[in-house]
Amino acid sequence: xxxxxxxxxxxxxxxxxxxxxxxxxxxxxxxxxxxxxxxxxxxxxxxxxxxxxxxxxxxxxxxxxxxxxxxxxxxxxxxxxxxxxxxxxxxxxxxxxxxxxxxxxxxxxxxxxxxxxxxxxxxxxxxxxxxxxxxxxxxxxxxxxxxxxxxxxxxxxxxxxxxxxxxxxxxxxxxxxxxxxxxxxxxxxxxxxxxxxxxxxxxxxxxxxxxxxxxxxxxxxxxxxxxxxxxxxxxxxxxxxxxxxxxxxxxxxxxxxxxxxxxxxxxxxxxxxxxxxxxxxxxxxxxxxxxxxxxxxxxxxxxxxxxxxxxxxxxxxxxxxxxxxxxxxxxxxxxxxxxxxxxxxxxxxxxxxxxxxxxxxxxxxxxxxxxxxxxxxxxxxxxxxxxxxxxxxxxxxxxxxxxxxxxxxxxxxxxxxxxxxxxxxxxxxxxxxxxxxxxxxxxxxxxxxxxxxxxxxxxxxxxxxxxxxxxxxxxxxxxxxxxxxxxxxxxxxxxxxxxxxxxxxxxxxxxxxxxxxxxxxxxxxxxxxxxxxxxxxxxxxxxxxxxxxxxxxxxxxx
Amino acid sequence: xxxxxxxxxxxxxxxxxxxxxxxxxxxxxxxxxxxxxxxxxxxxxxxxxxxxxxxxxxxxxxxxxxxxxxxxxxxxxxxxxxxxxxxxxxxxxxxxxxxxxxxxxxxxxxxxxxxxxxxxxxxxxxxxxxxxxxxxxxxxxxxxxxxxxxxxxxxxxxxxxxxxxxxxxxxxxxxxxxxxxxxxxxxxxxxxxxxxxxxxxxxxxxxxxxxxxxxxxxxxxxxxxxxxxxxxxxxxxxxxxxxxxxxxxxxxxxxxxxxxxxxxxxxxxxxxxxxxxxxxxxxxxxxxxxxx
Numbered sequence: 001x002x003x004x005x006x007x008x009x010x011x012x013x014x015x016x017x018x019x020x021x022x023x024x025x026x027x028x029x030x031x032x033x034x035x036x037x038x039x040x041x042x043x044x045x046x047x048x049x050x051x052x053x054x055x056x057x058x059x060x061x062x063x064x065x066x067x068x069x070x071x072x073x074x075x076x077x078x079x080x081x082x083x084x085x086x087x088x089x090x091x092x093x094x095x096x097x098x099x100x101x102x103x104x105x106x107x108x109x110x111x112x113x114x115x116x117x118x119x120x121x122x123x124x125x126x127x128x129x130x131x132x133x134x135x136x137x138x139x140x141x142x143x144x145x146x147x148x149x150x151x152x153x154x155x156x157x158x159x160x161x162x163x164x165x166x167x168x169x170x171x172x173x174x175x176x177x178x179x180x181x182x183x184x185x186x187x188x189x190x191x192x193x194x195x196x197x198x199x200x201x202x203x204x205x206x207x208x209x210x211x212x213x214x215x216x217x218x219x220x221x222x223x224x225x226x227x228x229x230x231x232x233x234x235x236x237x238x239x240x241x242x243x244x245x246x247x248x249x250x251x252x253x254x255x256x257x258x259x260x261x262x263x264x265x266x267x268x269x270x271x272x273x274x275x276x277x278x279x280x281x282x283x284x285x286x287x288x289x290x291x292x293x294x295x296x297x298x299x300x301x302x303x304x305x306x307x308x309x310x311x312x313x314x315x316x317x318x319x320x321x322x323x324x325x326x327x328x329x330x331x332x333x334x335x336x337x338x339x340x341x342x343x344x345x346x347x348x349x350x351x352x353x354x355x356x357x358x359x360x361x362x363x364x365x366x367x368x369x370x371x372x373x374x375x376x377x378x379x380x381x382x383x384x385x386x387x388x389x390x391x392x393x394x395x396x397x398x399x400x401x402x403x404x405x406x407x408x409x410x411x412x413x414x415x416x417x418x419x420x421x422x423x424x425x426x427x428x429x430x431x432x433x434x435x436x437x438x439x440x441x442x443x444x445x446x447x448x449x450x451x452x453x454x455x456x457x458x459x460x461x462x463x464x465x466x467x468x469x470x471x472x473x474x475x476x477x478x479x480x481x482x483x484x485x486x487x488x489x490x491x492x493x494x495x496x497x498x499x500x501x502x503x504x505x506x507x508x509x510x511x512x513x514x515x516x517x518x519x520x521x522x523x524x525x526x527x528x529x530x531x532x533x534x535x536x537x538x539x540x541x542x543x544x545x546x547x548x549x550x551x552x553x554x555x556x557x558x
Numbered sequence: 559x560x561x562x563x564x565x566x567x568x569x570x571x572x573x574x575x576x577x578x579x580x581x582x583x584x585x586x587x588x589x590x591x592x593x594x595x596x597x598x599x600x601x602x603x604x605x606x607x608x609x610x611x612x613x614x615x616x617x618x619x620x621x622x623x624x625x626x627x628x629x630x631x632x633x634x635x636x637x638x639x640x641x642x643x644x645x646x647x648x649x650x651x652x653x654x655x656x657x658x659x660x661x662x663x664x665x666x667x668x669x670x671x672x673x674x675x676x677x678x679x680x681x682x683x684x685x686x687x688x689x690x691x692x693x694x695x696x697x698x699x700x701x702x703x704x705x706x707x708x709x710x711x712x713x714x715x716x717x718x719x720x721x722x723x724x725x726x727x728x729x730x731x732x733x734x735x736x737x738x739x740x741x742x743x744x745x746x747x748x749x750x751x752x753x754x755x756x757x758x759x760x761x762x763x764x765x766x767x768x769x770x771x772x773x774x775x776x777x778x779x780x781x782x783x784x785x786x787x788x789x790x791x792x793x794x795x796x797x798x799x800x801x802x803x804x805x806x807x808x809x810x811x812x813x814x815x816x817x818x819x820x821x822x823x824x825x826x827x828x829x830x831x832x833x834x835x836x837x838x839x840x841x842x843x844x845x846x847x848x849x850x
Binding site: 350383390391394395396397398399400408409413454 | 739740743744745746747748749750759762763
């Protein structure tokens, strides 16, 4: 084939250099009107043969753009203005379309972040894997099917013969990601580019996928370019690391060296911001030392069953979202709930704040059972139990000004407009936004700033209980650290009781006084972080803790 | 660090991306210009023309267009067609516009309530919508028109009654998707009443699709009025409407074709302007067109 002829392996050349791919002075332009001129500017690095190179950076750093540029998959709005990408002596940027297409899949493969949207929903898994081979003219229908079966077994999918005929929607997130990896490996490429493949997965699934990638990489001697924002992942699998900030490459080196002796201030800041597992428990923020003090909120045997599909013609499907949950919240203390998706932690948070109705059980607030209260009676109590939501982009009404968002609640409850505005301005200052934000719209702010608005909105009522539903999960790691600090400060000042829901155990360890571990609707373990992490009792907790990326490496410190 | 990153760019609505995109849609601009000219003509025109629409001049009956004083000719009774056309335009455009306002109001309320509450309320309301959609609207209009006094106000009302369904469906779909967003839950958490959430929090987020649907509803309303007036059940003579001008022109198609062609072209101009504007608005307000 023509492509093979042109890109014939030059033995002498590859023997000299240790890298399979070299990027030199790559600059990619952004369209006019964006906040900076270049998506990536003047970056150069080598992808070493047979090693895993991690590219780490926060959102907007240009890491995905780099990966897309390597594959020639940049959106039409962005184009490469200078630089070269050298692969076996050829500049990939100058290669014509047909030659580049032959490279994709055969020499360079990519796996993406969201496996659900990366797989074609209308084709079976087997067809999609075979399609890769068919597109490159590899083998015959029978050999392709055999090879597809081989690949599905290799990536660890259960029951591969059945899996061949399954549609993607039947698979879990982790299984879909394995299918993507199988597709990427179909033609035994030399280079695998992984664009945040585990970000959307649970921590235990993430651990499995990382292990799979490492195993395959070692077996085939592939080079892997792994993009991530999580230093834990880097600690787990990287041989070498590149740190990117706002389109510039600020540091590069062997992973261990970069962790123990970071050079660039940005790298130092990034590493410092990564949440650690504490060995000792959090210094008690509560002024109420007396344990016999009345808890603010006491939950007894709360149950909720989630019913769906009960129309006139379909059967009702039931899922036990929360089963027999019992715990207490105390002033000035933070109770954390950790669990994977489907564990019921989000439902539990919504039950506490009565955005969902429980089926049985009690929630005692200051002696009253609010679980069975009607909405009209509870409305007066709502101000005392407030929530901070996960998605800073969806939790603020895009059509309202910040001022309106923050004051609409108090005004609806009877506060005068002028008083509400005055209080709003004070609270906005307290959360770190300037008073000019009052008249602006949410789209003018960054994710971290919007989350501050969400916190301000919750604080307007001087609540007794604050439920933080994955409040920092959608934020970059450095912003995350700032928001956690802010929440800590607020708790010290107002003695509010916090219920912190998260899937990231490292974050939970930072901010929580006590922890609950949930699995499939049940609380399987409860205790202080030091016990949960260093002496877990329940086997599921042990599994969760073992799956935290980077724990056996350098990131574990008090 | 946080305060310093706030943009100080003043936001004026004409600088917004949607308006810019609309301005690039050539057909939409053509539509706006045509509509503007037509409306201007209908408002001011009758004052500038030498004859009014009621003046009967039997000696000048059936004059073709561009013959003498009557710019667009005369009808079988010798009335000036240009004057009748523009007066009819006032009525047809007003009927179309207010029918749109009324049907949008009805459709939005029903759509918001159905979409927000879900469950049985949604089922009941949407079946109600389906029931209305199942009727062929022209026949329903004719049947209603046979019972009522066909004044422009009543015609507006019955056109509105047969046009609100599309908006209701669009709004219901939008509300269903917006309802799950966190800011709606935040509203409930703050203790806001359902009516407040539906109409003060959700509704402003749906203005785009509603405007597009409303624009296309005007076009449809104008056509419906023309149909029923043509069939004799709508606006009654001597009040002129584009539709009943067509009715009067039927029997003279071979001998005096301009009697039908002129109102026909005007209806076409009006309807296509609204359609072009609606298309332009739909493309302009579609957020998927925004760069990633």
